[in-house]
Amino acid sequence: MNSLRIALPDDFHAHLRQGPPLRAYVARSAANFGRFLAMPNVVPPPVDGRFLADYGAALASAIAGSGRDARVLLSFKLVPGMGPEAVYRCAEAGAVAGKYYPAGATTHSSDGIAEPGQVSRELAAMQEAGLVLAVHGEDPAAPVLGRETAFLPVLDRVVAAYPRLRVVLEHLSGAEAVAAVLDWPDRVAATITAHHLAYTIDDLLGDRLDPSFYCKPLLKSAADRSALVGAACSGSPKFFFGSDSAPHPAAAKAAGAAGVYASPAAMPILAAVFEEAGALDRLEGFCSAAGARFYGLPEPRGELLLERREWVVPGELDGVVPLAAGRTLSWTAYRT
Numbered sequence: 001m002n003s004l005r006i007a008l009p010d011d012f013h014a015h016l017r018q019g020p021p022l023r024a025y026v027a028r029s030a031a032n033f034g035r036f037l038a039m040p041n042v043v044p045p046p047v048d049g050r051f052l053a054d055y056g057a058a059l060a061s062a063i064a065g066s067g068r069d070a071r072v073l074l075s076f077k078l079v080p081g082m083g084p085e086a087v088y089r090c091a092e093a094g095a096v097a098g099k100y101y102p103a104g105a106t107t108h109s110s111d112g113i114a115e116p117g118q119v120s121r122e123l124a125a126m127q128e129a130g131l132v133l134a135v136h137g138e139d140p141a142a143p144v145l146g147r148e149t150a151f152l153p154v155l156d157r158v159v160a161a162y163p164r165l166r167v168v169l170e171h172l173s174g175a176e177a178v179a180a181v182l183d184w185p186d187r188v189a190a191t192i193t194a195h196h197l198a199y200t201i202d203d204l205l206g207d208r209l210d211p212s213f214y215c216k217p218l219l220k221s222a223a224d225r226s227a228l229v230g231a232a233c234s235g236s237p238k239f240f241f242g243s244d245s246a247p248h249p250a251a252a253k254a255a256g257a258a259g260v261y262a263s264p265a266a267m268p269i270l271a272a273v274f275e276e277a278g279a280l281d282r283l284e285g286f287c288s289a290a291g292a293r294f295y296g297l298p299e300p301r302g303e304l305l306l307e308r309r310e311w312v313v314p315g316e317l318d319g320v321v322p323l324a325a326g327r328t329l330s331w332t333a334y335r336t
């Protein structure tokens with residue numbers, strides 16, 4: 001197959017940042033995705049309706065400036081002490097999800113949650129309001145390669161305690177997490193990134209240290225990668241695409257920031273992964289259907305054309321070293 005048209009993909013996990021760089025990051029997302037769920041780890045954090053609405057307006061204005069037809073989906077940051085009223089106000093401001101960051105697990109998460117009991121009233125409010133709980137599933141106290149697995153029992157308790165809460169375990173990285181998601185009821189799903197599907201810890205560390213592959217959760221083993229590919233290509237509605245595109249300029253990367261600027265190359269990389277797995281016919285379900293269904297959104301409008309045409313990923317885009325910089329990818333994506 002030399003070309004493939006799929007319904008326009010959605011990205012259910014994108015860091016679009018704030019301030020001047022936001023416009024370029026939004027334009028880059030809108031080039032390949034019709035909707036993207038904006039992560040709330042900005043400063044100050046969106047923890048009330050007014051601030052969230054302002055952040056949404058900044059993102060919408062950047063979309064308008066990009067000349068693309070796209071829509072941003074909003075999430076608020078779930079923080080201890082915010083209270084149920086703030087949850088309801090975020091829902092009124094258009095939030096579709098609230099994001100659970102274990103305290104200290106990743107970029108701008110020092111105000112996160114030490115244990116779920118700290119946000120029990122807020123979780124109950126999210127369940128009532130029909131909001132999705134989006135979870136960064138890592139226990140920062142565990143050794144770095146075991147952080148995701150160490151968090152699974154915590155999430156298990158949350159899933160059991162709120163029997164109507166819809167939950168998304170974000171950016172799956174390991175085989176144990178895949179198995180856990182399959183075990184949980186249908187109201188628990190997961191996003192998977194292009195980089196966790198295509199690369200392993202050897203891309204990060206195996207030759208020279210390559211910080212453009214450094215993200216939380218870390219890329220893992222070949223066995224973990226194959227479990228993720230199996231899940232993404234299975235056709236199960238529990239697994240859908242979230243890029244976790246997380247741009248950091250060179251200076252921040254040099255200082256050790258975790259995050260991969262994934263949105264520019266994600267779709268060509270996904271096409272190659274699904275092709276290698278003999279599952280190109282399931283790519284559309286993974287990135288253009290399952291997530292929208294889980295979130296209760298209408299079917300996407302528009303199309304993405306994937307062509308088998310080599311594309312050398314530039315060494316720098318928007319002032320950031322993107323995912324797969326300098327590598328030759330076998331597919332090119334065009335929004336039509």
Ligand code: NCD
Binds near residue numbers: 041106107246259
């Ligand atoms: C993200 C970021 O930079 O905001 N970093 C990352 O490594 N994925 C935060 C996150 O999603 O963990």
Ligand code: ZN
Binds near residue numbers: 013246
């Ligand atoms: Zn993220």
